[in-house]
Amino acid sequence: MVAERTTLRDPARFISYSLSKLGDLRHLLLARSHCHSILARTNFRDPFLNKGPQATRSRVSMAGLLTDDALTEDFYRLGYCKIKGAIPPSVIAEFSTAIANDLASQDPPIDIHSPTTWPQNNKTRVAESAPTGLHPFWPRLLTAPKLAAALDSIVGLDRWELNPNPVEPGVRHWYCPVTFPEQSCAQPSASAISEASSRPALFHNCSTDVALHGPITHPSRWQPVNRRRFLNSGWHIDVGPGFPNAGVRTMAGDERQGPVILVLMSDCPRGYGGTAFVQGSHLPVLSYLRDADVASGGVSHEDLNAEFALRMRCLTETGRVRIECENPGEGMVGVVQACGEAGDVVLLHPLVVHSGTTNCSSDVVRVMANGMARMKGGEGGEVDVVLERSLTYLGSGGGGEALFEECTGEDKKEAALLKAKKEKEKEKEKRERVKRERAVKKREKELRQLS
Numbered sequence: 001m002v003a004e005r006t007t008l009r010d011p012a013r014f015i016s017y018s019l020s021k022l023g024d025l026r027h028l029l030l031a032r033s034h035c036h037s038i039l040a041r042t043n044f045r046d047p048f049l050n051k052g053p054q055a056t057r058s059r060v061s062m063a064g065l066l067t068d069d070a071l072t073e074d075f076y077r078l079g080y081c082k083i084k085g086a087i088p089p090s091v092i093a094e095f096s097t098a099i100a101n102d103l104a105s106q107d108p109p110i111d112i113h114s115p116t117t118w119p120q121n122n123k124t125r126v127a128e129s130a131p132t133g134l135h136p137f138w139p140r141l142l143t144a145p146k147l148a149a150a151l152d153s154i155v156g157l158d159r160w161e162l163n164p165n166p167v168e169p170g171v172r173h174w175y176c177p178v179t180f181p182e183q184s185c186a187q188p189s190a191s192a193i194s195e196a197s198s199r200p201a202l203f204h205n206c207s208t209d210v211a212l213h214g215p216i217t218h219p220s221r222w223q224p225v226n227r228r229r230f231l232n233s234g235w236h237i238d239v240g241p242g243f244p245n246a247g248v249r250t251m252a253g254d255e256r257q258g259p260v261i262l263v264l265m266s267d268c269p270r271g272y273g274g275t276a277f278v279q280g281s282h283l284p285v286l287s288y289l290r291d292a293d294v295a296s297g298g299v300s301h302e303d304l305n306a307e308f309a310l311r312m313r314c315l316t317e318t319g320r321v322r323i324e325c326e327n328p329g330e331g332m333v334g335v336v337q338a339c340g341e342a343g344d345v346v347l348l349h350p351l352v353v354h355s356g357t358t359n360c361s362s363d364v365v366r367v368m369a370n371g372m373a374r375m376k377g378g379e380g381g382e383v384d385v386v387l388e389r390s391l392t393y394l395g396s397g398g399g400g401e402a403l404f405e406e407c408t409g410e411d412k413k414e415a416a417l418l419k420a421k422k423e424k425e426k427e428k429e430k431r432e433r434v435k436r437e438r439a440v441k442k443r444e445k446e447l448r449q450l451s
């Protein structure tokens, strides 16, 4: 009775309650979320979860760290938040040793401290490790208090859990991409890597950075790339451990698709290979997912991913993706990088579009542990809290608005034209280089004959 009286005093809960009598839980949640998303624009605080857009309270604690409320606000509005010093140094040290030992046992073995053993070709820039659940650091990693407090605030008390990797081969909950410096990968064929690294740089840097005119390996010139350094091909949304690519995503969510957890295992300043993400991109993805859910009961993960990879390609190839930009301007999207110190954690919204990047340091290997929180069902059996809460942030201006636009035929045409133009320019540069090299050789030969 008390619960019902409380419900009746609150409009959002009243709608929920009434619709619940109709029975369809998924559509009930959507209806309530629509209601919240209207109220969100008037700075509504969600009484159900006691959270929502807010700007009045201090964002910083006495210790100078972001409060859990501020982290939650960043997570839902921008699509990410950073928890400084979340993982104790001793855990980082043990986890790092496990990764190093794992790489040393691979074929060919990689010694993380010895550049001559690092990948020596320009095909892949990343080695992968996934230490098994046998290591003793797992419980301390998975119960780290700052991380737990942030997840309690973002997802809700008792609505998430973290799992270690399995002891035997199986679905891994964590994997660690180890990204080697571009320059070291360049050995022994400098020309091969400069060719690979100079794939058309179509991104705009926000700052008027002089280093833009410097070498492509300068840290300010980092770029989002896939494993094989193809620019613009690494953008994706995480599928979640064990969730099939062809599986259908809906607004009901899935326990395998909670917040993405990036643990920085090495210090990662700007340009040192940190994950790149599109600020605010979770909101257009969410809106697409909601529409697909209403129209046809959801969308497969691979189709969702392909749709937003294509939108990123269109935006990039029409010059509307800006690097290191929190306020990219109308019609543009801003890309930011997960930077920080070993032990910091960056939490990404499960729908954020993100990518690996080039490691432009001269000799620092980027080590990161990438996991995902598992969602736990609530009393009514519903799994997802994050998607539902995110709906209240639609229209809150977190950035990424340009991603709401589908690629138009014109965009696609323009992108194709730009691509063709770039390729022509590259061909021309190559022809001129060959011509210059031939001229030098000819001259050298003449000089040799003269002497």
Ligand SMILES: O=C(O)CCC(=O)C(=O)O
Pocket: 177, 179, 238, 273, 274, 275, 276, 354, 355, 356, 357, 368, 370
């Ligand atoms: O290497 C990175 O920073 C990105 C990794 C990533 O996004 C992924 O594998 O899902």
